Amino acid sequence: MSALRRFFPLLLLSLLLVFPGCGQKKEPLTIGALPIIDNLPFWVAEEKGYFKEAGLEVRFISFPSAVERDSAFTAGKIDLAVGDLLAVAQMRQGGTKVKAIAVAQGRQPGEARFALLSAPNSHLTSVAELRNVPVACSLKTINEYLVDQMLKDAGIPPQEIKKVSIPKIPVRLEALLNGTVKAALLPEPFASLAEAKGAHLLADSSQKNLAQTVIIVREEVLDRHLPELKRLLEAYNRAVADIQQNPQAFNRILEEKAQVPKEVLPGEKHGIKLVFSPATLPTQGEVEAVLDWLKTQGLLAQPLTYSDLVDQRVLKR
Numbered sequence: 001m002s003a004l005r006r007f008f009p010l011l012l013l014s015l016l017l018v019f020p021g022c023g024q025k026k027e028p029l030t031i032g033a034l035p036i037i038d039n040l041p042f043w044v045a046e047e048k049g050y051f052k053e054a055g056l057e058v059r060f061i062s063f064p065s066a067v068e069r070d071s072a073f074t075a076g077k078i079d080l081a082v083g084d085l086l087a088v089a090q091m092r093q094g095g096t097k098v099k100a101i102a103v104a105q106g107r108q109p110g111e112a113r114f115a116l117l118s119a120p121n122s123h124l125t126s127v128a129e130l131r132n133v134p135v136a137c138s139l140k141t142i143n144e145y146l147v148d149q150m151l152k153d154a155g156i157p158p159q160e161i162k163k164v165s166i167p168k169i170p171v172r173l174e175a176l177l178n179g180t181v182k183a184a185l186l187p188e189p190f191a192s193l194a195e196a197k198g199a200h201l202l203a204d205s206s207q208k209n210l211a212q213t214v215i216i217v218r219e220e221v222l223d224r225h226l227p228e229l230k231r232l233l234e235a236y237n238r239a240v241a242d243i244q245q246n247p248q249a250f251n252r253i254l255e256e257k258a259q260v261p262k263e264v265l266p267g268e269k270h271g272i273k274l275v276f277s278p279a280t281l282p283t284q285g286e287v288e289a290v291l292d293w294l295k296t297q298g299l300l301a302q303p304l305t306y307s308d309l310v311d312q313r314v315l316k317r
Helices: 002-018 037-047 066-075 085-093 142-153 169-177 190-196 219-224 226-245 247-257 284-296
Strands: 029-033 058-062 080-084 098-105 114-118 135-137 163-165 183-187 200-204 213-218
Touching: 029 037, 029 066, 029 226, 037 058, 037 080, 037 098, 037 226, 037 247, 066 080, 066 085, 080 085, 080 098, 085 098, 085 142, 085 213, 085 284, 098 219, 098 226, 114 142, 114 190, 135 142, 135 169, 142 183, 142 284, 169 183, 169 190, 183 190, 213 219, 213 226, 219 226, 226 247
Parallel strands: 029 058, 029 080, 135 163, 135 183
Antiparallel strands: 080 213, 098 213, 114 183, 114 200
16 A cells, blocks of 8 residues: 555656646636627637637637727737737837737628718718818728728829828717718728718728738747647637628627627628638738838838738648
8 A cells, every 4th residue: 555655646747747738727818809890700709619619718808999909918918819910010119029820801802891981961972082181080000001092092192181080989980970070981880880870981991902900919829829829710710600601690799799789780771791701811912011001101110021920820731
């Protein structure tokens, strides 16, 4: 018996050396989530148990704005979140080491729809009429980038592109509907809601993808949890397939978590169209277009490249 007592601790120690994960609590991956449609695959994967089936523990922290989300990245309070390439570039310049691992929305037409609209009481009916007309948007963000791209595509020179800053989207929507501003750029579901209330659609990104949202991860997390992140995207892709098969099945989640108004839920008269693609990497051209715009705006303190913003390891076979 005494020999057995001496042998057992040695056996246990050997097992722990061979299987170092045994007996250790799983470290959760923390996802920072804004109330935006782009996060739907993560919410669906959690609700359907796909993360658990992949052996992952995931927790969500909600944020009302991108500023607070980015501050949480800097403080190391979240591991990943959906954002855009401008946010990745700006965080890296500020010393926060993050990278994009995949496109969330904007891979194919219909994804990540943004719309340029004129007020219901406005006589503006085309983008070409927006010469020297202030367009409401959020400055130094993906919003301003899209306004510049849409007006540039309509042949308006940079010196005749005017913008007015209204960062909060609900306030921007209200300003458009009451005519305080003549034109505004809005994302979904606010774009569809504005149209339902009489705003005029001038242009949108449904036919030509002008920008992408991406899944952003802290570099430290990439280095420590690469296998887990690979499984996370596999679960994410399962959820994408479910959404594409039956978009209306997830209206409750959209209403509760993305705060989508009932009147514009999928299937309603003015309902949004849900289009998601499996996770893929941003292209070189997509990243360079964003970097060129940042440079033109004087927002790049130092040169950045594709590899500075994108990590290919998670999607690498």
